[in-house]
Amino acid sequence: MYKILANDGIDKSAKVALEELGYFVDANHYDGAELDDMIKKVDCIVIRSATKIRKPLIDEAIKGGQLKLIIRAGVGIDNIDHVYAKEQGLIVRNTPNSSSDAVAELAIGHMFSLARHIYIANVTMRQGKWNKKQYAGIELNGKTLGLVGFGRIAQSVAKKAMALGMKIIYFDISNQDGILENCKLVSKEELLTKSDFMSLHIPFIKDLGPFLTKKDFDMMKDGMYIVNTARGGTIDEAALIEALDNGKVMAAAVDVFEEEPTKNETLFTHDKVSLTPHIGAATAEAQARIGLETIEVIKEVLS
Structure with a gap:
């Protein structure tokens, strides 16, 4: 069973849909040492704007040898060291059509x-x-x-x-x-x-x-x-x-x-x-679309 960490949360319907497809989804938020530990144990991490995936965290993920996919549930990927991640063999995707x-x-x-x-x-x-x-x-x-x-x-x-x-x-x-x-x-x-x-x-x-x-x-x-x-x-x-x-x-x-x-x-x-407190994509409709697009990325890459 593939394990997915939605570290900044995920639309409820998307979580249910992923679980129905056989994925394990952890929607809790982790920081610091806890995140360093968790990222070694999952196949995919989904983030929004709160979590930053920089080189040290990517290095921790590589130690675990399990992480395959990083998804930014939104438009930009500037909170991910995406070039370095790709150099380490990780796939980095976003959901540019949703919000x-x-x-x-x-x-x-x-x-x-x-x-x-x-x-x-x-x-x-x-x-x-x-x-x-x-x-x-x-x-x-x-x-x-x-x-x-x-x-x-x-x-x-x-x-x-x-x-x-x-x-x-x-x-x-x-x-x-x-x-x-x-x-x-x-x-x-x-x-x-x-x-x-x-x-x-x-x-x-x-x-x-x-x-x-x-x-x-x-x-x-x-x-x-x-x-x-x-x-x-x-x-x-x-x-x-x-x-x-x-x-x-x-x-x-x-x-x-x-x-x-x-x-x-x-x-x-x-x-x-x-x-406003960084709420550009914070509509029910956008979050539902982001959830659907995230599912499609996960299915494409992990399946």
């Missing part, structure tokens, strides 16, 4: 929240304040949305934003133009200077550092809005706070952080920041 719309909807939701002050009005109304005049907002219709990266999630954001009347420009290292009609590939400089709203959809690459630094914020259009549902570290948080304080950025929405849970009190108490 794109969920993350895209959250990004769009944050844009509405910023544009109409929903995030802060909900707080001040509960404090008994009637800030009607202070919360005059703007409309998304007619605004230029700059997308950083143009993969599945960004394309889903683009389609939804175009339905709202937004103009779409994007910067992507692939330099592929014409992927979607009415979406224009631009340079990073043009993206920074022309975007009214900017939404990030790229992995964090430690060796490259943040995509947005102080220098980038200085180039931006005054009073623009930023949404990050991608990865912590893609924006320099200190530079973002400075840009919020000096008005370069009117408001920002942040779902991902340099450290999670975030301890950056200056950021999470800032009255120009809309916050």
Whole structure:
């Protein structure tokens, strides 16, 4: 019987389906020495964003000689040292087709929240304040949305934003133009200077550092809005706070952080920041789809 460790949990229906197929599924969460021990005893480990599979943990898995498959139940695999894992003969997969719309909807939701002050009005109304005049907002219709990266999630954001009347420009290292009609590939400089709203959809690459630094914020259009549902570290948080304080950025929405849970009190108490706790893929529908896609990967590789 193949043993599967779903270290960051798994959709209940997916767990039942795997067990019915004859797999043993452990959905408990392990850290530290416990995880070092458990990873030697399983054929497959399924993780989300909480568990990091780095070289030392991979070395522990190799000692056990049992692990064959690592699955990131989500889009990115940046929390796995995937190149090293593959060099050790392990198969690394993700579920890229399952959560794109969920993350895209959250990004769009944050844009509405910023544009109409929903995030802060909900707080001040509960404090008994009637800030009607202070919360005059703007409309998304007619605004230029700059997308950083143009993969599945960004394309889903683009389609939804175009339905709202937004103009779409994007910067992507692939330099592929014409992927979607009415979406224009631009340079990073043009993206920074022309975007009214900017939404990030790229992995964090430690060796490259943040995509947005102080220098980038200085180039931006005054009073623009930023949404990050991608990865912590893609924006320099200190530079973002400075840009919020000096008005370069009117408001920002942040779902991902340099450290999670975030301890950056200056950021999470800032009255120009809309916050969510890394919930991009946290919808019932997305989790069910991720579960189904995970099952298909396991069946393909282990069977």
